[in-house]
Amino acid sequence: MRGLALPAGPLLAVSLYFFAVALGSEHALAATLGMTGWCALWWVLEPVRAPVTALLPLALFPVLGVLDARQVAQSYGHELILLLGGGFMLSRALERCGAHRRLALGMVRGFGGSNGRSLLFGFIAACGALSMWISNTATTLVMLPVALAILQVYPDKRLQAPLILAIAYSASIGGLGTPIGSPPNLVFMQVYAETTGTRYGFLDWMMIGIPVVLLLLPMVGWWLGRGLGDTPAATLPAPGLWTPGERRVVAVFALTALAWVTRTEPFGGWSTWLAMPGANDAAVALLAVVVMCVISDGKGSRLLDWETAESIPWGALVLFGGGIALATAFQSSGLSGALAGHLAGLGDLPLPLLLVAIVAAVLMMSEIASNTATAVLMMPILAATGVAIGVDPALLMFPAVLAASGAFMLPVATAPNAIAYGSGLVTAQRMFREGAMLNVLAAAVICIVCWFAFS
Secondary structure (H helix, E strand, O other): OHHHHHHHHHHHHHHHHHHHHHOOOOHHHHHHHHHHHHHHHHHHHOOOOHHHHHHHHHHHHHHHOOOOHHHHHHHHOOHHHHHHHHHHHHHHHHHHHOHHHHHHHHHHHHOOOOOHHHHHHHHHHHHHHHOOOOOHHHHHHHHHHHHHHHHHHOOOHHHHHHHHHHHHHHHHHHOOOOHHHOHHHHHHHHHHHHHHOOOOOHHHHHHHHHHHHHHHHHHHHHHHOOOOOOOOOOOOOOOOOOOHHHHHHHHHHHHHHHHHHOOOOOOOHHHHHOOOOOOOHHHHHHHHHHHHHHOEOOOOOEOOOHHHHOOOOHHHHHHHHHHHHHHHHHHHHOHHHHHHHHHHHHHHOOHHHHHHHHHHHHHHHHOOOOHHHHHHHHHHHHHHHHHHHOOOOHHHHHHHHHHHOOOOOOOOOOHHHHHHHHOOOOOHHHHHHHHHHHHHHHHHHHHHHHHHHHO
């Protein structure tokens, strides 16, 4: 299938182009439609890695005359890409000194270890909180060795699969809580800003994302922890004493998070109080990276060095850049307007039904394609749909972008799922069975929270 997808991508692009031209579309619109089809096919079937596919709009839009070189450069150097890159680097500083593991263990201990269920809830809370600020992959890789060390000496084997799955699922859910928790979140923010001229701030996002996280995490514990009430207590590893580096990196990260949250609120935030209207979240992140690279860790090194900083997942930034270029082309070529005209009929459907259909479709799509690729593909379409039916595009876009990170059924759906499956303690059948129920719960929670938030 992947071998066939290689030639099928460009063939689909050419077919869509001439189909659109035959219907009377302009060259730019037809070329954007063709490129969208090509990227969508390759992102779903992955004959090449998703970031490689994302290079296509960056490379071909100037050649085809859809965007000029300046617009493509602005896509790749967008403020939100800088925010994501800075967030990745800050998370590397936390990982480098081990502060993330200490914080996670502290939260696990806060739930006690009276039985397997309380231990499960402790890991869920720790992973959920941690993955709001560092990648869900890093969260899973940090917590999995701790869980495996506990399970090696834990007498009841019933805890094995639930605990491993809980780490993977809660790491994905936690990323919904903040804009930097998951790359798709920033895709939404960029497309929404281009469509409406209104920007979402850190606090704006968290007012919706945090309630979703707070509702979903206990549901994960309830579902996976059923039948574990009679399991014995667990022995947790001792975290040891705080090091100077850990204290300093946590302090800098806490101040950075505070600066993000209070940039525009309350009462205009510090950007208004200090007469800095040009300040943005990316500037805060990058300044924090510089501070991390300057402050000593108390052991003759720095909290963050460039060798560590440059190990961030650059592919995610390339994927995001290609997505921004695609979204820009949607607007400039008129494809968004054309889609809006064709999608206007959806306004006749009851909005709750439309919302459920969108969330269910995105959940299924993200089981087989990366969540960022899914968001990149769906956000411009849903923005056009919102405009067409006369509702705030966020009502359709926000639930969809949350659903993009809520794939729990297949090992290939997310990196945490793949890591959990690779542990050897979870079968694909068990993951599918447990994840199917959580997909239903996630869809319900996302739809309800977003409906009340935007209606």
